[in-house]
Amino acid sequence: xLENSNTLAAQIAAFPIENKVQxxxxxMAFISKKGAVSxxxxxxxxxxxxxxxxxxxxVNLLKNLAQAKFDxxxxxxxxxxxxxxxxxxxxxLPTTPNQLGSRHPxxxxxxxxxxxxxxxxxNLSEGPEIEDDFHxxxxxxxxxxxxxREMQDTxxxxxxxxxxxxxxxxxVQVRVMENEKPPIRTLSPxxxxxxxxxxxxxxxxxxxxxxxYINENVSFADLKQTLYYFVKEMFGKxxxxxxxxxxxxxxxxxxEIDISCLICGGKGCNVCKHSGWVxxxxxxxxxxxxxxxxxxxxxxxxxxxxxxxxxxxxMLKHQIKDLRLFTENDVRFLRQFKGSL
Ligand code: DAH
Numbered sequence: 001x002l003e004n005s006n007t008l009a010a011q012i013a014a015f016p017i018e019n020k021v022q023x024x025x026x027x028m029a030f031i032s033k034k035g036a037v038s039x040x041x042x043x044x045x046x047x048x049x050x051x052x053x054x055x056x057x058x059v060n061l062l063k064n065l066a067q068a069k070f071d072x073x074x075x076x077x078x079x080x081x082x083x084x085x086x087x088x089x090x091x092x093l094p095t096t097p098n099q100l101g102s103r104h105p106x107x108x109x110x111x112x113x114x115x116x117x118x119x120x121x122x123n124l125s126e127g128p129e130i131e132d133d134f135h136x137x138x139x140x141x142x143x144x145x146x147x148x149r150e151m152q153d154t155x156x157x158x159x160x161x162x163x164x165x166x167x168x169x170x171x172v173q174v175r176v177m178e179n180e181k182p183p184i185r186t187l188s189p190x191x192x193x194x195x196x197x198x199x200x201x202x203x204x205x206x207x208x209x210x211x212x213y214i215n216e217n218v219s220f221a222d223l224k225q226t227l228y229y230f231v232k233e234m235f236g237k238x239x240x241x242x243x244x245x246x247x248x249x250x251x252x253x254x255x256e257i258d259i260s261c262l263i264c265g266g267k268g269c270n271v272c273k274h275s276g277w278v279x280x281x282x283x284x285x286x287x288x289x290x291x292x293x294x295x296x297x298x299x300x301x302x303x304x305x306x307x308x309x310x311x312x313x314x315m316l317k318h319q320i321k322d323l324r325l326f327t328e329n330d331v332r333f334l335r336q337f338k339g340s341l
Contacts, residue, residue: 004040136167173305176188189208213305216302242258257308
């Protein structure tokens with residue numbers, strides 16, 4: 001037994017441990033359940049009772065020897081590894097950049113428009129996308145037989161033709177006027193729907209921003225100044241705007257708002273159809289009938305309103321030629337708007 005134990009002790013002492021693999025080999029050879037020391041414990045049952053005590057003491061000694069060597073080298077190897085890790089870390093290397101997403105170009109435009117108007121005292125208001133005839137048409141002074149009410153423009157609810165998907169955000173100005181007293185200065189961004197075939201220039205779903213200002217003595221000059229300020233902020237100080245006489249049932253007088261073409265700077269090109277001007281929306285003085293329909297005294301108050309297409313403005317600002325790009329979710333398109341306003 002003694003001889004056996006001496007050999008084992010010598011083996012334990014001689015076993016080379018220089019790395020993790022050897023450490024594990026050492027553990028397997030001597031400490032694990034099938035290791036040499038454990039096997040000696042198994043032999044206990046074959047030992048004569050009077051020798052058991054001495055045998056046990058000897059095996060325990062070997063066990064402690066193996067465990068002590070294991071613990072010592074384990075610590076040495078772990079320290080070595082830590083040191084190696086430390087050396088491998090170059091703190092001057094650039095980090096892997098976080099993959100940041102980008103906001104949708106229409107969101108960027110909407111937020112920019114909101115930012116520009118809230119700076120001059122406009123608040124925000126919202127209304128439902130599923131509207132009734134009164135808020136979308138009647139209150140806005142659309143005559144009963146106005147073509148915009150017909151099926152080719154409007155998505156009516158089949159079961160209830162009094163209900164439709166709103167065709168413009170002007171419906172929100174009706175809701176605001178019904179519920180608030182002048183002075184009113186509000187901006188209503190939102191989604192609108194029209195029964196149009198989808199093409200590069202038209203979609204059945206798009207976005208508008210509606211503006212409304214009602215107070216005593218509001219004039220067309222106020223409207224012009226407000227939109228002048230907006231256009232310069234949105235497109236830059238070199239961009240001009242003009243008001244073209246037009247017609248909307250809910251405003252009188254009415255105008256369409258054009259800006260000088262951003263592509264050719266007003267000289268004439270394909271985008272502006274060689275006119276030098278492109279349209280961004282409509283505007284006008286709120287028709288007194290509309291004020292009265294919404295419970296506002298048209299003798300005391302006047303107001304202006306305007307409506308603009310968010311897709312349209314985004315297309316002009318970023319020279320996007322096809323409206324469908326906004327809804328295709330092609331990341332190659334969307335990635336180009338990282339951080340841009
Ligand atoms: N609602 C109009 C449209 O969808 C846009 C518009 C024109 C809104 C004139 C207005 C306005 O508030 O005064 O085409």
